[in-house]
Amino acid sequence: MxxxxxxxxxxxxxxxxxxxxxxxxxxxxxxxxxxxxxxxxxxxxxxxxxxxxxxxxxxxxxxxxxxxxxxxxxxxxxxxxxxxxxxxxxxxxxxxxxxxxxxxxxxxxxxxxxxxxxxxxxxxxxxxxxxxxxxxxxxxxxxxxxxxxxxxxxxxxxxxxxxxxxxxxxxxxxxxxxxxxxxxxGNSPHDRYLAGDTSAISESARRGAQLFNGEKLECFHCHAGFNFQDSVAYVGKPPRNGIYHNTGLYNLDGKGAYPPGNTGLHEFTGVPADMGRFRVPTLRNIAVTAPYMHDGSIATLDEVLDHYAAGGRTIAEGPHAGVGRDNPYKSSFIRGFELSPQERADVLAFLGSLTDEExxxxxxxxxxx
The missing domain is CATH 1.10.760.10 (Cytochrome c-like domain)
Known part of the structure; x- marks a missing residue:
């Protein structure tokens, strides 16, 4: 008491x-x-x-x-x-x-x-x-x-x-x-590394950060800045309108359709080009927030890399079958890339360094x- x-x-x-x-x-x-x-x-x-x-x-x-x-x-x-x-x-x-x-x-x-x-x-x-x-x-x-x-x-x-x-x-x-x-x-190993603690993250994570912030992968365009997110507001920076992206996760009819009832910004605007556009989440603590995407349809970070490396997900059969890479509303940043096994491990190490145990x-x- x-x-x-x-x-x-x-x-x-x-x-x-x-x-x-x-x-x-x-x-x-x-x-x-x-x-x-x-x-x-x-x-x-x-x-x-x-x-x-x-x-x-x-x-x-x-x-x-x-x-x-x-x-x-x-x-x-x-x-x-x-x-x-x-x-x-x-x-x-x-x-x-x-x-x-x-x-x-x-x-x-x-x-x-x-x-x-x-x-x-x-x-x-x-x-x-x-x-x-x-x-x-x-x-x-x-x-x-x-x-x-x-x-x-x-x-x-x-x-x-x-x-x-x-x-x-x-x-x-x-x-x-x-x-x-x-x-x-705000106290992940990556944060501590940026603050000057050179031992806070591994060499692999450092290489992964360079890949993440490079034009080969294009990740940084949408996962930008201190919060790894492209639409933020804070004192001294006026709010901006929300930014939404289509990542080529679905293409049900070959014309860009997403599953009914889950079409993203399109549900609110009715604008065809808004089909499949969703807000970019922060990547902070991303290693502990599986499964991924707006509908939890990707189980692991490794599979997330597969999705982006392909330039959009292909679903071979079932009600959601389609080639996401060909989605006409897909973001221009989702172009696909190739990763060596070491580069893949490096990117995953970097993403893991964003986990804030505290x-x-x-x-x-x-x-x-």
Whole structure:
């Protein structure tokens, strides 16, 4: 009790801390993330968000939490091709890593209008197509559940001290967003190498980095910069529109079609050229986030290299048969290449050097319950 009381007092002391005063756990070369003006970061909100993130009270049937599809040891993915919601329904896409989501200009694989975590949070909480956490119509019951927990009474009051009734859906989403923005990964061996520790990565990984950043493979065009992602925003760099790419993963009809119900940006725009275009994910911690692609249809990083080396995936038979290399909407950067066995090993070594073990095991990001 004394330890918990001490924690609450600490949070109360930090509750008014604004984003400008918040101490971000930034790694080498990581800029300060952008934060909405109406939801500044604070230690108290992050701690409340951590409790909510791991709490199964945030599903209609008490079976799942946000963390059920975002496991810390897997860089906050779930290791599945597509995620399963609290009622057994499956999402059409793979659970994205939340590592460094604070820098993302758009959220999810292909939705161009979800720009803030506070708004995106409503989809898994209350969405019905498909059901994820299954809370639609249970908003009052959810708040009643939280009000019954003494720890939440303290944590909400600490995080939102100016509110007469701090336990609200508005504050719940704000706290969850603050915790997710806190999921900063920036201490991989590659980061330490860039900081001057020449022993942090192997010679093979160094060669792999050169290949990755060279014109032969073209990887760096889409997986660019400190977050290995081509569309990011941070303090001092204004947000840019989301960037989406077709990588030649499918070509069902020989005219560029992707599987129905999973056509990427095209679902929102209806523009033919947007068929199969998806957001580029960060490559940080990529070695622990298998399976890969928006639908988890590629099992290993080795197979991912096969896909890009071929200039697009060929599926010989079945409902998804087609030659992705010939997809007319494919990105111009997906041209194919040849790798020697040593070069392949070098690229895989480089990708492995992006794993941040500290992030995957940080107790400050773990289940507080």
């Amino acid at each position: 004394l330890r918990r009381a001490g924690l609450i007092m600490l949070l109360l002391g930090a509750c008014a801390e604004a984003a400008d005063d918040y101490e971000w756990p930034l790694g080498v070369g990581l800029p300060v993330p952008l934060v909405p003006d109406d939801n500044p970061m604070s230690t108290a909100k992050v701690e409340l968000g951590r409790h909510l993130f791991y709490d199964t009270r945030l599903s209609g049937n008490h079976s799942q939490a946000c963390a059920s599809c975002h496991l810390q040891e897997l860089a906050f993915t779930d290791g599945l091709a597509v995620s399963e919601g609290s009622t057994g329904q499956h999402t059409p896409r793979s659970s994205m890593s939340l590592a460094n989501v604070a820098y993302a200009t758009t959220l999810t694989w292909a939705n161009p209008v979800l720009l803030d975590l506070e708004a995106q949070m409503l989809v898994p909480l209350f969405g019905a197509e498909p059901v994820e956490l299954g809370l639609r119509g249970l908003e009052d019951e959810l708040l009643a559940r939280l009000r019954e927990v003494p720890r939440y009474q303290e944590l909400f009051a600490a995080a939102f001290p100016d509110d007469a009734e701090p336990i609200s859906l508005h504050n719940l989403t704000r706290a969850l967003a603050c915790f997710e923005r806190r999921l900063i990964s 992030f995957l095991t940080d107790p400050e990001l773990a289940d507080p319950w």
